[in-house]
Amino acid sequence: MEIKNAVAGTLESGDIMVQIAPGEGLQVDLQSSVAAQFGRQIKAVITETLTGLGIDNAYVKATDKGALDCTIRARVTAAAVRATGKDVWKD
């Protein structure tokens, strides 16, 4: 699947900003205000969401401000839709 640069989310408290760019394999670069306690879980949610959308090659930069898993999934999905042009909600 072809990937273009795309972004979703904000830097507001409780949100996560997800930037997607072309890459080899799935590489997740996470900065999080709750990294010590939740970094592992957040990376897992990002990876699972992308894999579920059929994306196995991408560089993801995520800046998290304490978002819940549902928010992370929504932002990653939105960024992926913008990056691939494939609307998972419509198709």
Place this chain on the structure above:
Amino acid sequence: MRHTKVVTLEEAIVKSGLKDGMTISFHHHFRGGDKVVNLVVAKLAEMGFKNLHLAASSLSDVHAPLVDHIKNGVITKISTSGLRGELANEISHGLMKEPVVFRSHGGRGSAIASGELHIDVAFLGASSCDELGNASGCPRSENAKSICGSLGYALPDAKYADHVVVLTDDLVAYPNVPKSISACDVESVVVVDSVGDSSKISSGAIRDSKNPRDILLAKQAAKVIINSGYFKEGFSIQTGTGGASLAAVKYIRESMIEKGIHASFALGGITAHMVKLHEEGLIGRLIDVQSFDKVAAESIAKDQLHQEVSAVEYASADHVGSAVHALDIVILSALEVDVDFNVNVLVGSDGIIRGAIGGHPDTAEDSALSIIVCPLLRGRIPCVVPKVTTLITPGKGVDVVVTEYGIAVNPARPEIAERLKAAGLKVVDIHDLAAKARSIIGEPDALPFGDKVVGIVMDRHGKVLDEIRNIVD
């Protein structure tokens, strides 16, 4: 013969006989706007002092310059109620060799009065002072620049320190009465450009919230109070910091008017909300250890029924006459509450110090009804947890926990649970709240604590309650 105690800061320090290794003290009535700590410690550093113990009633973001003074060995020990910002972050990462000693406001007052915390030289900022040292937090001339109202946390220092230096930015004609600090307790008076920025008193933990969740929590807390059994003619009340606990007063007011109920007094950090109720005749007296905003500071200056109290009179565990013993209801906030109703207000869930004990354990223990108001989650950080990161207020003093997912009542107070249920409020088991939080956020990994003790928490009776370890990045 007319005398003056007015000298320069350097002369005052020399005259005080301060030596390396001694204890200096400060109050925090200007909160985030304080200018005295940084000014005095910079002068002490310039004069070559080392190894000093800084005993402040509290410290905040504005005291980040202390980091360099700690690195240079000017300050080697700190006692305080709280730490915030860069200073707190550095200390949490192991900046100091000696752990910081944390005390509640009542605990600090008791420790100073008993001599356990001995102060060699107190440096106390005042909004007005005459040349003999009669000092006040109230404005007394048209030149008044920095107004803080009550000087309650400075009063034990003024009474018990070996040597007292008052710093002021408004030197007024003798006699500066009514006074908070007596000339008889003051050795030197130093005139400075500014002792503090009054506009920053009402910042940080005591900002007025417009957050809809805070408002929801405030309304719930008000319902708890109204139906608790303690809401009756002549009751007394205190609100702690935190948007929801401060806002709860607005909703209690409506019910007081409707039911014709009056409070005998409001205690503690006094806010504009409390002043309003007092001026409307709904609260008889305001007992003020700390004026939380401009309106409160102006009120204490002009209203005889709005009285200043010292930290000892406010919340000392040693005196049955301290005001907390007469307190019916207190509303408090929390960083974390655990399933045993223990509360942490000092250390963040990331293990970094980011708060202050304040009067939390004092008021929780001695009041008839203590209510903790906190959301279930702040972002991904849980506020109801299996075990608090740091123990500040033991659960036996905590009666009710209000969250947006329900109200938990300490099993030791079944009568309160019954009253709240009868009023139709959603009473839940605190274990269910902790489980609910976990179901939303998942299981957090353990915090990366190191082996170094960076903080010691003293309880209000002078015993070690908990210790805080360093965080490793």
